[in-house]
Amino acid sequence: MTSKHPGRKQTPAQERTSAPEPIPEKALIMSGFGINSEMETKVVLARAGMGADIVHINDLIDGRFDLLDYRLLVFPGGFSYGDDTGAGNAYANRVRNNLWRDVEEFLTGDNLVLGICNGFQILANLGLVPAFDRQYKRDIALMPNRKGVLECRFVTLKPTADNLWTRGIEQLYCPVAHGEGNFFCSRDTLDRIRREKMIAFTYCREDLSSARGEYPWNPNGSLEDIAGITSSDGKVLGLMPHPERAMEFTSLYNWPLLREQMKRVGKPIPSGSMNMQLFQNIVAFFR
Amino acid sequence: MAASVHRIEVRYTRDPRLKTRTDRIRTLGFPIEELHLADVYTISTDARDFTQKELQQIGSQLMNPVVQECSVDEPTRIPFDHALEVGFLPGVTDNVGATARQTLEDFFSMKFGDGDSVYSSQLYFICGKLSEEDLIRLASTLANPLVNRVHRKTRQEYGTRGMDVIVPEVRLHELPVAEKVDLDIDDLELSRIGKEGISDPLSGQRRGPLALDLAQLHAIRDYFTKKGRKPTDIELEALAQTWSEHCKHTIFASAMDDDVPDGLYRTYIQAATNRIRKEKGEQDICVTVFTDNSGAIIFDDQYLVTHKVETHNSPSALDPFGGALTGIVGVNRDTIGFGLGAKPAINVYGFCVGDPDSDPALFRLKDRQNPVLSPRRILDGVIRGVGAGGNCSGIPTPQGFVYFDNRYSGKPLVFAGTVGIMPREHEGRKLFEKRAQAGDLIVMVGGRVGKDGIHGATFSSEALDPASPVTAVQIGDPITQKKFSDVIVKEARDPGFYRSITDNGAGGISCSVAEMAKECNGCRVTLDSVPLKYPGMAPWEIWISESQERMTLAVPPEHIAPLLELMQRREVEATVIGEFTDSGRCVVEYHGNVVMDIELAFLHDGLPKKHLKTIYTKKTFPEPAIPCPERLDSTLIAMLRRRNLCSKEFISIQYDHAVQGGHVLGPVQGKGRVQADSSLTKVVPGSKKGVGLSQGMFPSYSEIDPYLMAGAGIDTAIRGLVAIGIPLDSIAILDNFCWCSSDEPERLGQLKLAARGCYDTATAFGTPFISGKDSMYNDFSGFGADNNPMKISVPPTLLISSIGIHEDVAKAVSMDAKVDGDLVYVIGETAEELGGSEYFSHLGFTGNTVPGLDTAAMKERYGRMTEAIRHELVASAFPVTHGGLLIAIAKVAIAGRLGMDITIPAGMRPDHYLFSESLGRFVVTVGADNKRAFERALGKNAHLLGRVRGTSLRITQETTVLDLPVGELEAAYKAPFLRY
Numbered sequence A: 001m002t003s004k005h006p007g008r009k010q011t012p013a014q015e016r017t018s019a020p021e022p023i024p025e026k027a028l029i030m031s032g033f034g035i036n037s038e039m040e041t042k043v044v045l046a047r048a049g050m051g052a053d054i055v056h057i058n059d060l061i062d063g064r065f066d067l068l069d070y071r072l073l074v075f076p077g078g079f080s081y082g083d084d085t086g087a088g089n090a091y092a093n094r095v096r097n098n099l100w101r102d103v104e105e106f107l108t109g110d111n112l113v114l115g116i117c118n119g120f121q122i123l124a125n126l127g128l129v130p131a132f133d134r135q136y137k138r139d140i141a142l143m144p145n146r147k148g149v150l151e152c153r154f155v156t157l158k159p160t161a162d163n164l165w166t167r168g169i170e171q172l173y174c175p176v177a178h179g180e181g182n183f184f185c186s187r188d189t190l191d192r193i194r195r196e197k198m199i200a201f202t203y204c205r206e207d208l209s210s211a212r213g214e215y216p217w218n219p220n221g222s223l224e225d226i227a228g229i230t231s232s233d234g235k236v237l238g239l240m241p242h243p244e245r246a247m248e249f250t251s252l253y254n255w256p257l258l259r260e261q262m263k264r265v266g267k268p269i270p271s272g273s274m275n276m277q278l279f280q281n282i283v284a285f286f287r
Numbered sequence B: 001m002a003a004s005v006h007r008i009e010v011r012y013t014r015d016p017r018l019k020t021r022t023d024r025i026r027t028l029g030f031p032i033e034e035l036h037l038a039d040v041y042t043i044s045t046d047a048r049d050f051t052q053k054e055l056q057q058i059g060s061q062l063m064n065p066v067v068q069e070c071s072v073d074e075p076t077r078i079p080f081d082h083a084l085e086v087g088f089l090p091g092v093t094d095n096v097g098a099t100a101r102q103t104l105e106d107f108f109s110m111k112f113g114d115g116d117s118v119y120s121s122q123l124y125f126i127c128g129k130l131s132e133e134d135l136i137r138l139a140s141t142l143a144n145p146l147v148n149r150v151h152r153k154t155r156q157e158y159g160t161r162g163m164d165v166i167v168p169e170v171r172l173h174e175l176p177v178a179e180k181v182d183l184d185i186d187d188l189e190l191s192r193i194g195k196e197g198i199s200d201p202l203s204g205q206r207r208g209p210l211a212l213d214l215a216q217l218h219a220i221r222d223y224f225t226k227k228g229r230k231p232t233d234i235e236l237e238a239l240a241q242t243w244s245e246h247c248k249h250t251i252f253a254s255a256m257d258d259d260v261p262d263g264l265y266r267t268y269i270q271a272a273t274n275r276i277r278k279e280k281g282e283q284d285i286c287v288t289v290f291t292d293n294s295g296a297i298i299f300d301d302q303y304l305v306t307h308k309v310e311t312h313n314s315p316s317a318l319d320p321f322g323g324a325l326t327g328i329v330g331v332n333r334d335t336i337g338f339g340l341g342a343k344p345a346i347n348v349y350g351f352c353v354g355d356p357d358s359d360p361a362l363f364r365l366k367d368r369q370n371p372v373l374s375p376r377r378i379l380d381g382v383i384r385g386v387g388a389g390g391n392c393s394g395i396p397t398p399q400g401f402v403y404f405d406n407r408y409s410g411k412p413l414v415f416a417g418t419v420g421i422m423p424r425e426h427e428g429r430k431l432f433e434k435r436a437q438a439g440d441l442i443v444m445v446g447g448r449v450g451k452d453g454i455h456g457a458t459f460s461s462e463a464l465d466p467a468s469p470v471t472a473v474q475i476g477d478p479i480t481q482k483k484f485s486d487v488i489v490k491e492a493r494d495p496g497f498y499r500s501i502t503d504n505g506a507g508g509i510s511c512s513v514a515e516m517a518k519e520c521n522g523c524r525v526t527l528d529s530v531p532l533k534y535p536g537m538a539p540w541e542i543w544i545s546e547s548q549e550r551m552t553l554a555v556p557p558e559h560i561a562p563l564l565e566l567m568q569r570r571e572v573e574a575t576v577i578g579e580f581t582d583s584g585r586c587v588v589e590y591h592g593n594v595v596m597d598i599e600l601a602f603l604h605d606g607l608p609k610k611h612l613k614t615i616y617t618k619k620t621f622p623e624p625a626i627p628c629p630e631r632l633d634s635t636l637i638a639m640l641r642r643r644n645l646c647s648k649e650f651i652s653i654q655y656d657h658a659v660q661g662g663h664v665l666g667p668v669q670g671k672g673r674v675q676a677d678s679s680l681t682k683v684v685p686g687s688k689k690g691v692g693l694s695q696g697m698f699p700s701y702s703e704i705d706p707y708l709m710a711g712a713g714i715d716t717a718i719r720g721l722v723a724i725g726i727p728l729d730s731i732a733i734l735d736n737f738c739w740c741s742s743d744e745p746e747r748l749g750q751l752k753l754a755a756r757g758c759y760d761t762a763t764a765f766g767t768p769f770i771s772g773k774d775s776m777y778n779d780f781s782g783f784g785a786d787n788n789p790m791k792i793s794v795p796p797t798l799l800i801s802s803i804g805i806h807e808d809v810a811k812a813v814s815m816d817a818k819v820d821g822d823l824v825y826v827i828g829e830t831a832e833e834l835g836g837s838e839y840f841s842h843l844g845f846t847g848n849t850v851p852g853l854d855t856a857a858m859k860e861r862y863g864r865m866t867e868a869i870r871h872e873l874v875a876s877a878f879p880v881t882h883g884g885l886l887i888a889i890a891k892v893a894i895a896g897r898l899g900m901d902i903t904i905p906a907g908m909r910p911d912h913y914l915f916s917e918s919l920g921r922f923v924v925t926v927g928a929d930n931k932r933a934f935e936r937a938l939g940k941n942a943h944l945l946g947r948v949r950g951t952s953l954r955i956t957q958e959t960t961v962l963d964l965p966v967g968e969l970e971a972a973y974k975a976p977f978l979r980y
Helices: A038-048 A057-061 A089-108 A118-126 A187-195 A255-264 A276-286 B018-027 B052-061 B095-107 B132-142 B187-196 B214-227 B233-242 B263-283 B313-318 B320-336 B375-393 B456-460 B478-492 B508-520 B539-544 B557-569 B600-605 B633-640 B706-724 B745-765 B838-843 B855-870 B884-896 B910-915 B928-941 B966-974
Strands: A023-031 A050-056 A072-075 A112-116 A140-143 A151-159 A172-178 A182-185 A199-204 A226-230 A236-239 B004-012 B034-045 B068-072 B082-088 B117-127 B148-154 B286-288 B295-298 B303-311 B343-353 B363-365 B369-371 B399-404 B413-423 B441-446 B500-503 B523-526 B550-555 B574-580 B585-590 B593-599 B663-665 B679-681 B690-696 B731-738 B769-775 B779-783 B789-793 B797-806 B823-827 B876-879 B900-903 B922-926 B942-948 B952-956 B960-965
Touching: A023 A038, A023 A057, A023 A276, A038 A050, A038 A072, A038 A276, A050 A057, A050 A072, A050 A276, A057 A089, A072 A089, A072 A118, A089 A118, A089 B095, A112 A118, A112 A276, A118 A140, A118 A236, A151 A226, A182 A187, A182 A226, A199 A236, B004 B052, B018 B034, B034 B082, B034 B095, B052 B068, B052 B095, B082 B132, B095 B117, B117 B132, B132 B148, B187 B214, B214 B233, B233 B508, B233 B539, B233 B585, B233 B593, B233 B600, B263 B745, B263 B769, B295 B731, B295 B769, B295 B797, B303 B320, B303 B731, B303 B769, B303 B797, B313 B320, B313 B375, B313 B413, B320 B343, B320 B375, B320 B413, B320 B478, B320 B500, B343 B375, B343 B478, B343 B679, B343 B690, B343 B797, B375 B413, B375 B478, B399 B690, B413 B731, B413 B797, B441 B478, B441 B508, B441 B557, B478 B557, B500 B508, B508 B523, B508 B539, B508 B550, B508 B574, B508 B585, B508 B600, B539 B585, B550 B557, B550 B574, B557 B574, B585 B600, B593 B600, B633 B838, B633 B884, B633 B960, B633 B966, B690 B706, B706 B731, B706 B745, B706 B797, B706 B855, B706 B876, B706 B922, B731 B745, B745 B855, B823 B884, B823 B928, B838 B884, B838 B910, B855 B928, B876 B884, B884 B900, B884 B910, B884 B922, B884 B942, B884 B952, B884 B966, B922 B928, B928 B942, B952 B966, B960 B966
Parallel strands: A023 A050, A023 A072, A072 A112, A112 A236, B343 B399, B523 B585, B731 B769, B900 B952
Antiparallel strands: A140 A182, A151 A172, A151 A199, A199 A226, A226 A236, B004 B034, B004 B068, B034 B117, B082 B117, B082 B148, B286 B295, B295 B303, B303 B413, B343 B413, B363 B369, B363 B779, B441 B550, B441 B574, B500 B550, B523 B574, B585 B593, B663 B679, B679 B690, B690 B797, B731 B797, B779 B789, B823 B922, B823 B942, B876 B922, B900 B942, B952 B960
């Protein structure tokens, strides 16, 4: 099971030499009720060149912040409501029951929405993905993992569509950490998300060949190895793994081995990781 | 019963967990075909009823229609043979029910009142022919009688009406007043009050142990005689809480023999830290030691890090899931309660349990009544508990261990620890200092108070006995805690809304308020203001309840309005329950009457002093007279499969160790995924520094030599950090003593030696203790299956946890062999030290020669290792610990999925050389180009053993000792827990 990249000249981690010029557009990162990855999400966006406010959902409901002041809405990872009544479900209910009009208006603008892990589960329950024909209903489910427990491990992802999110990405290598990430949908839905090239990332082996549903490469039993999909209009991305948790070279699972191998052949040791590209793509969209 | 009750059952139309769930139950020996599951919500309301249409809407909010369906007020219709519903007992925390209630409140824009609630339960549909006995056993596998209710029906009984609607409402009829207690009684009656509790005037039943001995009760009687009045029940209960072993640590505080007049803690633990800090002078890393909820050391110019490790043994014995969960969320509060509030950044865990394949059949009562949970159930439960706590709270859990020994079958040990991060200052205010002032309001923040956890502190101070109260168990609610943790640490701390903070752990507000009252010398509390989960609680219960997820704050009156407004916006309950004073007294009122009025001086220092006597007799054990096997191939395979040496990766990956984005060296490392002994985590974004954590624990050495046992723990905890590149001078340590039968002089004799070992080793290395905790009665007394009385005591156990700061994580070293052709070294000296070793245990022996400690040589060696790593000369490093050199070599090879050619020196028996547990050693691999530089750096400490080569591990002395493919080693290492 050695990590080979046949026919590829790839640096597994890329150096970002200087901090990019920040863009004026801002991101709103949701928090509250057990969401817990808001800080690292803010840090990664800042490194990519986008400022962000972390906003408690109650402060949005109270009108202290206005969603429409922002261009990117992020539902970060976490354990909102302790996964009670289904992961992401209770938080999605809170959004739908209190903020739906703002969210709908936000979606009509030239804005982006990103949901990672628990955020993806919230998007799925809100129907923001796949959102065929801008119909926001539940068409997919992120069911409990096949093994029935939360699992935290690094996975390899490859992009399966060329869109604003995946541009320039050869692979992502980052952790999953979820108990309910087992993607499922009906045959009709699957056909349509395939046809419309909405499957953004799939789980794969280290050599980027298909995981074919096999554990541990596909960590949760997801249909067609699906790790992330976009909305029908491409403006919304839901992704189970956590690229924001592995933004530095030293956060990669295998970095000590890579460092040693690079040192032996005299290659410079990078500081950033390939996972930054996803966030740089978001910033590029607004730039 | 409420006016209207409805029942919604949700089930997967396509259940992805069906196979795993079914397989799991089958491996436990139940002949089931399939096990289906439905989530049940019982909605009970007085305020309004819901129409069928509304109930359908509620149903669709509680499920995902893509894969689930629900039935409203109608039974789920699927084929099955037996239906079994597991819900909570009245008053037990029901997190799922609470979330469903909030969703309903949002959807209907209504607020649930006192009579309205949603209760969750799980309905199991069993397909298969099970006997009555099987079903009872299955029910006890799926449910815990201390927290769960079980309702069972056959297919016929289920019929077309389904399960019964059950509303587990709390109904209490107790008269909520404070009673006077007469202590002018004979000593026999007096000790009954201490042992079994105050007799309830209405029921005549005892209220549960106060754990006060006769001398303490006499001191209390004398105090109140002088006052000219009788104590109230709440006063007695409060004194029992404050004076408990759990809170006061009397055994560590009392004078011992003639040579330790100041007690073990002051003489050996605190004195070690004081001496080290003095010797280090300007280089002192300590910020706060022993005095606060956690200990703290310097992280960098701006930040400090805190660490605290707690035990939660007694509750985990009764309810492993709930006990471990409250253990970990409880120690998170020791972080939030440090200084003015540190942010929890890393969780650690440790479990000591019996052999999970054994079923010791122990009972707390005669005639096979009140069985002790099997080690397997305890292990499963505590693993899930720590996971739920850390995962739900968004705190990474990269570090921990499991240790197996059948002496933990009567009572498991559950360690839970948390590292916190906090700026040292904010706008000139030192955030690690706090002081309540007279006039500050006492604010209780977080969950409400119920009967759960009554007598938790006094109960853990007694050995587990038949009368253990069921209310001693609590279930935590990590999300309630996450809500107040966020608002306190991220929003309320920096504006200075409060002057002091502490957590409500053992003893509830009785301990937290009285503790903070020391800062200003007095407090006055009105119990009527304390928000309750349900009416009908007596004042003493409110005062000492250990309901979870609560903090106590001291808020200056001018800040109370903004604080309460902020808490309300975050949906965190915060209530003013009194004020701090300078009266020198702790005064509690209820219904307009003063029910407690005790001088703080007596409350905190009135405890009569003890003078403990110890005895120590050195034990000797038979030595094995077994010749060395000609080859060690099968021995190594057997050793790698030993529970204490093999992979428990299934635990590591259930715990999110990447959240907060600081993962550098995780719980498993290398291509071969081997569990490491230490972890490294970044806790400040943008900083090059990281926090390293490790631990050491050698209960198998305790009966042979408790002094060296303690030394081995400290050396191992330190060495784990040196191996990843952390210098000795930035390391601090924590002690957790888990002893047994601490009323026996022999056990105290072992304790004294272990404490002296702590002092000598810590001062020799210059690593200060910053925090510690002890748990002194880890014994089980009860009966075997045939009514024979049984006592099982844990082996004297000392866990040493270490924390250190890595200067530059990019230079950290992992454990896996990396490149074919690299050189393999053992650093440090190997002697024939196999007493208490895993190898001797494998042979069925204990032996007598535990590893010795040459701390001066080790300290010099560790300095050299640090330099070699700083100069990037080391490709991998791994400390040699349990199982000895060969186990360490095998793990390094497995982790790298690379073979090695090793030649070991002549002279010693190969098995003794390879399995000796001599301390102070590392296995290191080094690139061939760095040979000279590395050997110069390490000097005589470096012993070249061979090379990384091929795919097999080959060991030669004069002849081949061992030759095995690394793949086979990996399979053996991972086999024992493969199906967990």
